[in-house]
Amino acid sequence: MTSTLESPSVAPASRAPRPPRRRRRLGAERRRAAYLMLAPSVIHLIWWIGLPVVATFGLAFTNYDVIAGTIEWAGLDNFREIFADDIWNLSIWHTVVFTFFTVPVAMAIAVVIAVLLNQRIKALAWYRAAFFMPHITATVAIALVWMWMFEPNLGLFNLLLDRVGVNGPAWLSDPDWAMPAVILVSIWKGIGLKMLIYLAALQNIPHDLYEAADIDGASSARKFFAITLPLLKPATFFVFIVSMIDAFQVFDQVYVLTPDGGPANSTTVMTYEIYRTAFGEFDISAACAQSVVLFAFLLVLTVIGRRLTGKDGDEA
Amino acid sequence: MKRKFDARWVLHLLLGLGGLIMIVPFVWMILTSLKSRADIAAYPPQLLPTEWVWSNYQAALDYAPFGTYFRNSLLIAIGHTAINLMLATMAGYALARVPFRGRTVVFMAILAMMMIPTYTKIVPQYLIAKGMPFFGGNDYLGRGGYGWLDSWWVLIIPGALTPFAIFLFRQFYLSLPRELEEAARIDGMGEFGIFARVMTPLVKPAIATVALVTFENSWNNFLWPLLVTTRDDLRVIQVGLAAFQLAERTEWSYLMAGSTLATVPMIVLFLFAQRYFVQGFATAGIK
Numbered sequence: 001m002t003s004t005l006e007s008p009s010v011a012p013a014s015r016a017p018r019p020p021r022r023r024r025r026l027g028a029e030r031r032r033a034a035y036l037m038l039a040p041s042v043i044h045l046i047w048w049i050g051l052p053v054v055a056t057f058g059l060a061f062t063n064y065d066v067i068a069g070t071i072e073w074a075g076l077d078n079f080r081e082i083f084a085d086d087i088w089n090l091s092i093w094h095t096v097v098f099t100f101f102t103v104p105v106a107m108a109i110a111v112v113i114a115v116l117l118n119q120r121i122k123a124l125a126w127y128r129a130a131f132f133m134p135h136i137t138a139t140v141a142i143a144l145v146w147m148w149m150f151e152p153n154l155g156l157f158n159l160l161l162d163r164v165g166v167n168g169p170a171w172l173s174d175p176d177w178a179m180p181a182v183i184l185v186s187i188w189k190g191i192g193l194k195m196l197i198y199l200a201a202l203q204n205i206p207h208d209l210y211e212a213a214d215i216d217g218a219s220s221a222r223k224f225f226a227i228t229l230p231l232l233k234p235a236t237f238f239v240f241i242v243s244m245i246d247a248f249q250v251f252d253q254v255y256v257l258t259p260d261g262g263p264a265n266s267t268t269v270m271t272y273e274i275y276r277t278a279f280g281e282f283d284i285s286a287a288c289a290q291s292v293v294l295f296a297f298l299l300v301l302t303v304i305g306r307r308l309t310g311k312d313g314d315e316a
Numbered sequence: 317m318k319r320k321f322d323a324r325w326v327l328h329l330l331l332g333l334g335g336l337i338m339i340v341p342f343v344w345m346i347l348t349s350l351k352s353r354a355d356i357a358a359y360p361p362q363l364l365p366t367e368w369v370w371s372n373y374q375a376a377l378d379y380a381p382f383g384t385y386f387r388n389s390l391l392i393a394i395g396h397t398a399i400n401l402m403l404a405t406m407a408g409y410a411l412a413r414v415p416f417r418g419r420t421v422v423f424m425a426i427l428a429m430m431m432i433p434t435y436t437k438i439v440p441q442y443l444i445a446k447g448m449p450f451f452g453g454n455d456y457l458g459r460g461g462y463g464w465l466d467s468w469w470v471l472i473i474p475g476a477l478t479p480f481a482i483f484l485f486r487q488f489y490l491s492l493p494r495e496l497e498e499a500a501r502i503d504g505m506g507e508f509g510i511f512a513r514v515m516t517p518l519v520k521p522a523i524a525t526v527a528l529v530t531f532e533n534s535w536n537n538f539l540w541p542l543l544v545t546t547r548d549d550l551r552v553i554q555v556g557l558a559a560f561q562l563a564e565r566t567e568w569s570y571l572m573a574g575s576t577l578a579t580v581p582m583i584v585l586f587l588f589a590q591r592y593f594v595q596g597f598a599t600a601g602i603k
Contacts (some may be wrong), residue, residue: 033414033507037511041404041482045477049437053440127331130339132593133586136583137536141557141578141579145345146341148572191338192338251539270435284443294433298433
């Protein structure tokens with residue numbers, strides 16, 4: 001896709017010159033058409049993305065009372081207020097724990113499956129579909145299925161554990177097991193997309209590299225670590241960033257599997273606290289301050305990710 | 317030769333096992349949705365229902381208006397897809413094919429918007445919807461009423477356009493040869509005609525990809541409809557399901573019937589159009 005980026009700017013020089021006035025008129029006419037075609041999108045994006053983003057950052061530094069409609073400058077008060085809240089600090093920790101366990105595990109499984117799928121095998125599309133299915137189905141509906149499987153007495157998990165003589169925990173209502181359960185669901189759901197991006201990247205690795213390694217007598221493991229993994233670096237960056245951003249914004253499965261922050265607030269995450277602050281307590285300014293903190297986390301993670309995996313990562 | 321055969325066999329075994337684990341929840345969902353109450357409580361449990369209770373689906377529909385939820389989700393998903401295709405093709409075309417001052421700035425802004433996290437905009441989006449002037453009892457300054465909350469507007473309009481779609485269309489329009497539009501221009505065609513009749517038919521793969529991804533995201537969306545609707549007749553299927561779960565915690569077969577209704581359309585669509593889904597998600601990666 002990069003090569004196509006330059007084409008329009010190079011072309012005009014090579015064309016035969018036209019009478020200047022006609023060209024100017026044509027250019028103006030085309031520009032007018034372009035403005036008309038762009039206008040609805042630009043208005044929509046400014047109204048529903050541009051304005052809200054500015055407002056989030058603005059409101060974070062004000063005291064905005066929704067009901068009275070009053071607004072006043074508050075400086076850093078909102079930030080002091082939210083960090084004095086233990087549950088908010090706890091939710092940051094939970095988000096970090098969730099991301100730390102979900103992203104690397106799902107990425108590792110995804111890269112293995114992608115390598116396995118990147119062979120000339122029959123039924124590839126079916127295997128790929130099986131691994132990708134959790135990604136395209138609704139999180140809410142799927143979370144309900146897992147909730148049923150985690151059910152302490154009749155759920156699939158505890159029935160299977162019972163078979164091997166283990167007394168299973170109460171999963172979603174046990175403060176120690178609720179977060180692991182949510183993480184398990186999220187790993188399962190997250191494998192598909194990561195696998196797909198890896199698979200696309202693998203298909204771009206030139207075959208002669210492996211042929212050369214074969215001539216040198218390299219083992220499969222050696223080829224994987226010396227050729228495949230290094231060449232997957234840009235894809236890894238891309239997957240890492242996308243997964244981090246997703247994991248930090250996890251909401252649907254947490255909301256459904258463990259309502260109200262989970263047993264003893266054991267699964268409350270940053271997004272859930274933003275939701276609770278904004279739409280439970282109607283403290284819009286504090287919720288915006290929390291959103292700004294979340295944004296800062298994502299920004300820092302993106303920068304670190306870029307450092308770790310090299311700069312040329314955007315083109316996975 | 318023999319070793320190669322073995323390796324292939326191991327590969328199928330590994331992938332088959334992994335694939336099976338991935339689809340167990342779906343199989344369990346469908347099986348549970350067809351079990352009787354006695355089967356669900358039976359010990360030791362049965363894998364298959366002893367009797368296949370198809371009437372669970374009718375019973376679930378009687379319990380909660382899943383038909384209405386389903387219709388709402390479908391209308392919204394179709395609306396989002398249609399609007400996104402219409403606006404994003406036009407914008408993508410203009411950005412790709414017409415040189416004008418500020419084009420790079422607009423494109424960069426759209427790229428930046430692609431990366432804005434949901435939670436950096438969702439609270440003010442809610443306020444904007446609530447403060448929509450002249451709607452829902454609001455005055456000209458958007459005060460006093462509920463604005464767009466609990467309306468079709470708020471379910472369809474804010475999520476109808478994605479910067480990703482504009483980006484993808486731009487890339488596709490850029491790759492088309494210049495000679496095509498020049499030939500059409502010599503024939504006296506205007507810019508809109510060139511866009512609609514010459515160039516857009518050539519980006520069909522992008523249209524399929526954007527349509528499927530938009531439809532899927534819209535169908536599965538939960539947070540926004542959860543925030544902006546309280547009326548039961550405006551609920552989408554995901555919100556309806558979550559509400560049903562809170563009300564009827566232990567009716568597992570009905571819940572699984574509802575979950576099946578909420579997932580099967582996407583599974584069918586995916587199996588039929590896997591190629592375009594794969595293309596879309598592999599290039600986008602971003603929800």
